[in-house]
Amino acid sequence: MTAADLEHYIGLFHKAVYRLALSIVHNEAEAEDVCQNAFCKLFDYNGEFEAPENCKAWLFKVTVNLSKNLLKSMRFTRSDELDENIPANNGFTENETALWETVAKLPPKYRAAIHLYYYEGYSVKEIADMTGEKVSAITTRLARARERLKKMLLREGIYDEKRL
Amino acid sequence: MKNDYNSMYDKLCPQKSDDELLQAVLTGKADNMNIKHKKKTIIIPALIAAALCATTVGVSAANDWKLTGAMSNVMQNIFGKKNELQPADKDFTEYGFENLRGKELSDVIDCGEYKIALKGVTADKYTAFIVYDIVFDKDFDHKLKDGEEWCALLNQTDSNRTEWLSEFYRKQGNQPNPFSYSQNEFLGMDGNIAHCYTEVANSIPLQDKTLELVSHGLYRRSAKAPYIGKEIDCSNDEFSITFDFDTSASSKTIEPNSKISVDGASEGKITYLSVSPFGLMINIVWDDSEKMGKIDYEDSEELDKIINETFRVKFKDGTEKDISAFDDDGWNTLVSYDDFGMAEKAENSMFPHWKYPVNVDDIVSVTLCGQTFEFD
Numbered sequence: 001m002t003a004a005d006l007e008h009y010i011g012l013f014h015k016a017v018y019r020l021a022l023s024i025v026h027n028e029a030e031a032e033d034v035c036q037n038a039f040c041k042l043f044d045y046n047g048e049f050e051a052p053e054n055c056k057a058w059l060f061k062v063t064v065n066l067s068k069n070l071l072k073s074m075r076f077t078r079s080d081e082l083d084e085n086i087p088a089n090n091g092f093t094e095n096e097t098a099l100w101e102t103v104a105k106l107p108p109k110y111r112a113a114i115h116l117y118y119y120e121g122y123s124v125k126e127i128a129d130m131t132g133e134k135v136s137a138i139t140t141r142l143a144r145a146r147e148r149l150k151k152m153l154l155r156e157g158i159y160d161e162k163r164l
Numbered sequence: 165m166k167n168d169y170n171s172m173y174d175k176l177c178p179q180k181s182d183d184e185l186l187q188a189v190l191t192g193k194a195d196n197m198n199i200k201h202k203k204k205t206i207i208i209p210a211l212i213a214a215a216l217c218a219t220t221v222g223v224s225a226a227n228d229w230k231l232t233g234a235m236s237n238v239m240q241n242i243f244g245k246k247n248e249l250q251p252a253d254k255d256f257t258e259y260g261f262e263n264l265r266g267k268e269l270s271d272v273i274d275c276g277e278y279k280i281a282l283k284g285v286t287a288d289k290y291t292a293f294i295v296y297d298i299v300f301d302k303d304f305d306h307k308l309k310d311g312e313e314w315c316a317l318l319n320q321t322d323s324n325r326t327e328w329l330s331e332f333y334r335k336q337g338n339q340p341n342p343f344s345y346s347q348n349e350f351l352g353m354d355g356n357i358a359h360c361y362t363e364v365a366n367s368i369p370l371q372d373k374t375l376e377l378v379s380h381g382l383y384r385r386s387a388k389a390p391y392i393g394k395e396i397d398c399s400n401d402e403f404s405i406t407f408d409f410d411t412s413a414s415s416k417t418i419e420p421n422s423k424i425s426v427d428g429a430s431e432g433k434i435t436y437l438s439v440s441p442f443g444l445m446i447n448i449v450w451d452d453s454e455k456m457g458k459i460d461y462e463d464s465e466e467l468d469k470i471i472n473e474t475f476r477v478k479f480k481d482g483t484e485k486d487i488s489a490f491d492d493d494g495w496n497t498l499v500s501y502d503d504f505g506m507a508e509k510a511e512n513s514m515f516p517h518w519k520y521p522v523n524v525d526d527i528v529s530v531t532l533c534g535q536t537f538e539f540d
Binding site: 036 | 165166168169170171172173175176177178179180182185186188189190
């Protein structure tokens with residue numbers, strides 16, 4: 001891949017890749033690292049993409065793997081847990097802040113599924129392809145993630161039944 | 165809720181601009197590749213290494229120091245703390261340490277009011293423990309501070325760097341805590357000498373590739389360097405030290421390529437099995453790539469099954485140890501990625517840590533999924 005191609009894809013997908021990484025690692029500095037490494041791998045990639053969307057899916061797949069790998073390696077090194085701070089200068093409303101904190105309590109695999117499905121609008125099949133898992137596994141995961149989030153948000157009084 | 169979620173993420177933007185990211189990728193690629201190809205490098209905290217580049221002076225302190233005694237203290241501190249709720253194995257500190265085959269070091273770094281003397285290192289393929297002393301000048305009022313605080317001096321050997329990193333973290337909205345990746349621990353005070361140790365992670369050489377596990381080490385800092393600032397080049401080799409230390413001397417490794425079966429269905433091969441005083445490493449290549457997805461580190465039901473029901477380590481004295489001999493946090497599964505970070509290979513690596521160091525010469529065999537793998 002040429003530097004011009006890389007620049008093109010960074011322009012298209014930088015924010016999306018960053019947000020996906022952030023949804024999994026929930027830490028801005030780590031998300032930046034994952035994001036940079038994902039584009040490093042794209043720069044190394046010798047294949048071609050038929051359409052930008054294919055490149056986006058490829059990048060997302062790499063980002064999910066890098067994020068998960070990062071979390072695993074942090075567990076391995078027995079270092080401190082990720083500092084899941086609320087992003088600085090975010091302009092979050094009260095509800096959004098509470099939602100961020102609640103989502104942070106979900107396991108990383110749940111966060112990734114929720115983000116890809118609800119924010120990025122991918123289908124369950126597409127998410128399964130990206131994460132290398134079965135469609136049934138993603139379906140179950142989404143259902144469990146929704147259920148967990150619902151319980152937590154109700155318990156914390158952040159939402160009532162009507163708004164969920 | 166969905167609207168709030170989307171609105172929340174709409175507001176999040178990367179700190180770097182597109183141009184900065186482009187520049188970082190273009191310039192960072194070569195650095196990362198250099199690091200990736202380094203093997204058997206024990207990465208120590210950046211500031212220790214940086215300090216090592218400073219003036220080196222002769223060793224004069226702690227004449228009576230003995231590596232064995234110091235490392236035994238380290239082991240007691242680490243494994244005693246970790247398992248404080250359980251009775252320690254009898255004589256585990258001495259028994260374990262005798263077989264760790266540590267190496268003495270003699271590097272001394274002059275930091276002005278005190279010197280840092282790197283005393284010794286012991287390591288297996290996964291982890292390294294470095295023992296060091298902080299030696300204060302005789303007229304320096306070291307008694308005013310608690311010993312543990314002195315062991316954190318390593319994080320302050322370069323005040324300028326601490327200052328700008330603190331500023332960087334403050335701007336990010338985080339507390340300045342840039343060096344939490346390594347634990348500096350206090351062992352004791354002897355006159356004007358504070359005895360300390362640090363635990364650092366090593367990269368794992370696995371067959372023909374290296375798995376980078378140092379999330380808080382050089383690799384990560386290198387990637388971050390371009391936007392931290394140009395005052396420091398974290399990718400430079402001066403931030404790592406390769407000790408002349410053979411980690412394989414204290415471990416036993418076999419490459420059995422033996423088939424195993426889980427639930428009598430999908431099969432795999434154990435391709436690599438290594439035991440060391442601190443831990444174990446098992447590498448499994450599955451025949452069915454879908455198997456790998458099932459044994460994700462979070463989806464651990466099947467992994468638990470393998471561990472709990474089939475895992476045994478047999479010792480020369482006839483005793484056997486099962487999963488309870490290992491640290492609960494140690495059974496992490498790491499999928500092996502190809503060069504592009506894609507988990508295309510149906511391959512898992514597991515690296516549990518012993519609760520207490522063991523003598524690998526006493527290990528006769530490891531049994532997993534109905535297969536027993538014997539060590540010579």
